[in-house]
Amino acid sequence: MRIGVLTSGGDCPGLNAVIRSVVHRAGALGDEVIGFHDGWRGLLECDWRPLDHDAVAGILAQGGTVLGSSRVQPAHLRDGVERARAHLADLGLDAVVPIGGEGTLKAAKLLSDAGLPLVGVPKTIDNDIAATDVTFGFDTAVGVATDALDRLKTTAESHQRVLIVEVMGRHTGWIALHSGMAAGAHAVLVPERPFDVAEVAERVGARFDAGKRFAIVVVAEGAKPLPGTMKYEDGERDIYGHERFSGVARQLSLELEDRLGKEARPVILGHVQRGGTPTAYDRVLATRFGREAVEAVHRGEFGRMTALRGTEIVMVPLADAVATLKTVPAARYEECETVV
Amino acid sequence: MRIGVLTSGGDCPGLNAVIRSVVHRAGALGDEVIGFHDGWRGLLECDWRPLDHDAVAGILAQGGTVLGSSRVQPAHLRDGVERARAHLADLGLDAVVPIGGEGTLKAAKLLSDAGLPLVGVPKTIDNDIAATDVTFGFDTAVGVATDALDRLKTTAESHQRVLIVEVMGRHTGWIALHSGMAAGAHAVLVPERPFDVAEVAERVGARFDAGKRFAIVVVAEGAKPLPGTMKYEDGERDIYGHERFSGVARQLSLELEDRLGKEARPVILGHVQRGGTPTAYDRVLATRFGREAVEAVHRGEFGRMTALRGTEIVMVPLADAVATLKTVPAARYEECETVV
Amino acid sequence: MRIGVLTSGGDCPGLNAVIRSVVHRAGALGDEVIGFHDGWRGLLECDWRPLDHDAVAGILAQGGTVLGSSRVQPAHLRDGVERARAHLADLGLDAVVPIGGEGTLKAAKLLSDAGLPLVGVPKTIDNDIAATDVTFGFDTAVGVATDALDRLKTTAESHQRVLIVEVMGRHTGWIALHSGMAAGAHAVLVPERPFDVAEVAERVGARFDAGKRFAIVVVAEGAKPLPGTMKYEDGERDIYGHERFSGVARQLSLELEDRLGKEARPVILGHVQRGGTPTAYDRVLATRFGREAVEAVHRGEFGRMTALRGTEIVMVPLADAVATLKTVPAARYEECETVV
C-alpha cells in the first residue's frame, strides 16, 4: 500500500511521534509512506517527499513537525476536493492520514464525505476534541504549565503577591483545570463557567486573612467574567488598537489589586506551552495513534479517526469528533474547586 | 466525621498528593483527619498525629510520604485486627484510608472483611493493580526512565555500543513497555513473555547490519530468558553469595557481546525511578483519588478502593483489585514490538 | 559565637541553600544561628527565630526563602541604625549575615560603616553585582529561559513566525546574553547597547530570505531602541494608565511585523525565571558562599562580602560590590553576535 501523511494546525508536542510511528508500522507491513508538506497545502499543491525509516530517525522526541504545517482554510479546501482526488490518483495513494485539530478533522470529514480514503489522527494541546479521552500534546502542555506554577509559587510567596497565571484554552479549561489541580492553585477559572470577580477576590482574600502570604490564580485565556462584574473594561484593544496583548489575566490582576489592596501581577505563559519535547505519556499516545491509523488503512476503515478510550485505542467516526467541543463538565470543575 | 489515613509500602510519587487531598476535602466537609505513622504500624501501635491544612501545606509536589511508610506484614496484621478495631474505637474514627500497593490492599481487604470501615487508594509505580486503568506513580516512573533513555541514546551512539537498560518491573513489564515505546528502544523485554536471546541478538544485529551505530534494549528487571537459551548462568548469586546485584541486564549484556561482537553494557536505573517530584499527571490522579476516598467514606462505601476508568474516578471492590495482577496483554506487547 | 542571618529583596533560587550552609557550618564550629524574618524588617523589629539543623532540613533544593523577605528601604534603615545596634547587643550577636542584591548590600554597607559587624552574601538573578564573577540564581534563571527558548523554537517554526522573547534584565543583559547564546537565538538585545530596529529587521529578514521559516529574538526587558527609530511609541502606559504591562517585546513585535510582513509575537517569560528549585550550579555556589560567610565572621572580616573569582571563594569589600553595576562588556556582546 501507499499512504500519505500530513500535519496541520498549530504546534503540538507528539506530531513527529505520530509520523514516525506511521512510517515504522507501514514499513513493517511493506507499505510506502509519503509526507505532504505544510498540511493540506501539500496535498492540494502536490508538494511532498518520501518518508522512510531514515527520514524519521531521531524525531520521536522532537517537538514541532518535520513535515511543516499550516492553518487549514476550509473554503480553500472545499474548492480543492477534486484536485486532492486527482493527486491521490496520480500518486497512487491508498489513503491519507491527516493529523490535526478540530479544523483539520472537519476538513478531513469534508474530503471523506466526498469519497476520499482518509483516516484521521486527532491532535490538540487543548484536549477539547470529543470522542477521545485525551489527545497527545495535552499532557505536555499541562506539564509545562505545572512546572511554571511550581516555580511561581516561591516567587509569589517571596514577594507576598497574588499571581494571575494565564494558560492556554480559548474555548475549554482543560489545561487550567489540570495544571491548577497539579500545582495546587488557589483558584482556577475556565471558559465553561463565567466567574464572579467578587467571589475570586473573596477566596483569595480569605487566604491572606488566614495568614498565608501569597495566592496563585490559574485562568484559561478564554475565561470570562460574569457580565457587569468587572470594574476595568474588557481590555481587548491596546493603545495601538491591537487586540492581542490584552487578556483576562491582566484585567483580573487590576481588579484583585483594587479589591484586596495586595500586589497582583499577571503572568501569561503563552506559546511555551505548545512547543518542545513531548512527555513520555504523549509519545506513547502519539505512537499508538500512528500505528492504529495504519492498521485502519489496512482494514479500509475510512472516515474515522483514532481515539483513546480507557487504555484502548479505538476508531471513531470523524462525525463524532467534530460534532461538539469537549468541555470541562461541571463535576470535574467542582472536584477541582473542592480540593484546592 | 473523623478519618484516619496511612501510607504503606515502597516509595511512590504522589503519596503526599493523596494525603493533602484527603485533608483538603475532609476539611471542606467539616471532617477531622489524623495520619498514622509508618503505615499499618501506626494503626497497630496507635502512633499518629492530627493533619490539618497547615500540616499538608507545600507537600503536593514532594516525593515520599510525610507520614512515613513500612512494608506490610500480613501475619502481623492478622493478629492485630482486634487491636486495630480497638484503636479505631478509641480514636473515634469513622474510617481509615490506607494508601498502598497490592500487599496493602490485601491487608485492607483482610481488615475490611473483619468489619473495619476501610476505603483503599491504590498505589504502585508498576501499574500492576487490576481494576484501575492506571495508578499514580507510574507516569513519573515512566518519565524518569524515558529521560534516562533519551540521554543514553546519544551515549550509546557515541560509543557505538549496545546498552541494556534495566527498568523496574519484577512481575509486570508496564514501565519497560511505556518507556521503551516513548524512547524508541530497539527491543523491549517484559516478564510476561520469556525472551529468546537469539531473537534479541538477531534484531539488534540487524540494526548494525543496516548501518546503525548503536542499539538500546529495555528490559524489565523481572524479564526471564526462555529456559536453556542463555550461555551465562543465572547470575543470582554474586561473589559474596548475595542475590541483589545480579540481574537480567547484566546477563544479557554478556550474551549480546558474545553473539554480536559489539560492546554491550548494562545500565540499571534502580531506585531513581520511584522517588522525587511526581509529574502533573500523577498529581492530578492522586488528588482525584484522595478526594474520592473521602466522598466514599461519606457514602459509607467501605471495602472498596478508588480507581480510574477512562476519565472517571470510580469505586471498585478491594476483592477485584487483589484478585489478579494486571499484566501486559499480548496485544499491547505486539503493538510496541511493531513500531520500535 | 552567635550569628544572625537574613534574606532581603526579590526571589532568587539558592537563598535557602545559603541559609542552610550558614547553619551547618556554624553548627560544626559550635556557633548558634538565628534567622531574622522578612529581611531588614526582622532586624529592625527584632523579629526572629532560632535556626538549627532541623530548621533547615530539606530546604537545600527549595526555591524562595524560609525566612521571608522584603524590599529594602534604605531611608527607613538609616533611621534604624541605632535600633539595629541595640538589637544586636540585646541578642548577643557577634555578626549579621545579610543575603541580598544591590540594595541590600548598600544597606549592609551603611550599617557596616556605622560599625555593625556585617558579612554580606550577594544575590541576584541578574548577575549584575560587580566584584564577583557570578551570583547564585543567575544560572537557574538562564536555565529556565533557555528551556523556554528551546520549546519556543519548534512553535515558531511550526507557525512560521518571529517570536520576540522578553527575559529579565532591567539594567543589564546577562540573562539575555547567556540564554540567547545557549538557545541559539537569532538576535539578542541588551540594555547596554541601544538597538537599531532597522538592523534587527534586516537580520531577521535575511534569515527568511535564506529560506528559514522562523526567527527567535531575545530581548532583555530593559533594552531600548535608539531614539527615534521606532514607529510605535514607547508603550509605557497601558489603557488604564498603568505602566507594567507594556514592554519592549511588544513594541518590537509590532515593528517587526510591519517591516517584515511576517507574523511576530511577543512572549514575556516573567516571574517564572526567578522562582523554584535552583540548579546544581547555584546550589554549590550558594553553599560555598554561606560557608565562607561563617568563616569570615570567625576571622572578624566585616564590611566585606563573599565573591567567586575563578574557582575560588574570596572576600571583597562591600564598597567594591556596590560601586558600579556589572554590565555586559562590548567584547562579550560581540562574541555572542558573531555566533548566533
Add this chain to the structure above:
Amino acid sequence: MRIGVLTSGGDCPGLNAVIRSVVHRAGALGDEVIGFHDGWRGLLECDWRPLDHDAVAGILAQGGTVLGSSRVQPAHLRDGVERARAHLADLGLDAVVPIGGEGTLKAAKLLSDAGLPLVGVPKTIDNDIAATDVTFGFDTAVGVATDALDRLKTTAESHQRVLIVEVMGRHTGWIALHSGMAAGAHAVLVPERPFDVAEVAERVGARFDAGKRFAIVVVAEGAKPLPGTMKYEDGERDIYGHERFSGVARQLSLELEDRLGKEARPVILGHVQRGGTPTAYDRVLATRFGREAVEAVHRGEFGRMTALRGTEIVMVPLADAVATLKTVPAARYEECETVV
C-alpha cells in the same frame, strides 16, 4: 581559510555546540569548515564531509556528536603523523580543531609538536583537565547526578535505608564533590582521598542515632578504601571473571550494612551522566570555546587550547593542559565535608 574539526573520546554534552560555533564563526569570517568522521580516524583515513550552516542547524542542544567519535589510540596516531600531514596538505587545510579529553589533547600535542597547525578544545565531563577552570559537559553531568540524588532522597527516607550512589570519576572526584554538595549528601568519597570505612560508618550511624531515617553517600567510581579496612574483598571480578560489574558502591553497601545493621543499597548512575541535552551553562561554554578556536586559528596561535579563566576565554599551551590531572584540592574537599 579552511578549517577541519573533529571530536574524539567519550560522549560529552556540548560537543555539537562547539562544532556549530566553529562553523558559525568561521562562516562569518568567510572560512570553510570540514568535519572529520569518528575523531582521529577521520583525519588519518581522510574521511570527512563539508560543514556549512545547514549542516549544523538544530544541533546546539543535541547530545552526542554529529561527527561521530572514537577512542584515541596514540600509538596508531604516532605512526600516522605523516599521513595526517599529507591529508592536511591535500585538503588545503590551514588548521585542525580537535575537540576531546586528555587523550585527545595528548594526541594533539604530539601532532602539534610535529608541526601540524592544531588548536585544541578541551572536553570532559570529569572536569579533570588542568589549565582551564572548567570544561563543558561537567555541569550537565553534575546536574544529572543531582537530579538523581534529589529523587533518591525521598526513596531512601521512605525505605529507611542508606543509599550508596556511585557517580562518574575514575581518577578525580569533581562530579561527586559538586553533586554531593548540591544535593546535600551525608558523605562524599573521592579518589583523591582514600576513605576509612569505619569513619564513613560512624558518620552515617551518627545520623541514625540523631533520629534521621536515611542517609545518602555519594562515591566517585574511582574512590578507594584505605588498604586493609574493608571486610569484603575488592570485588573486581564477578562470577564470570569480568571486571566491570563490581565497584566501590557495592562493596561499601555490604560494609555499611554489616556495620550499621541498616539496609544499604548501591545505585550506580552510569552512562546517563554523559549523554543528552547539555545545560545552558555547558552550551554557552562550548559555544565560546568553538568561537575562540576559530579566532586562534586566524591569529596563527597553534599548539594551544581554549580555556576558561574566571569569566574569560583564553588560550593556554597544550603542554599545560596535559601535564597533570586537575584533582580535587584538599581545601575543596574539606569545604564540602564541613557543610554536608
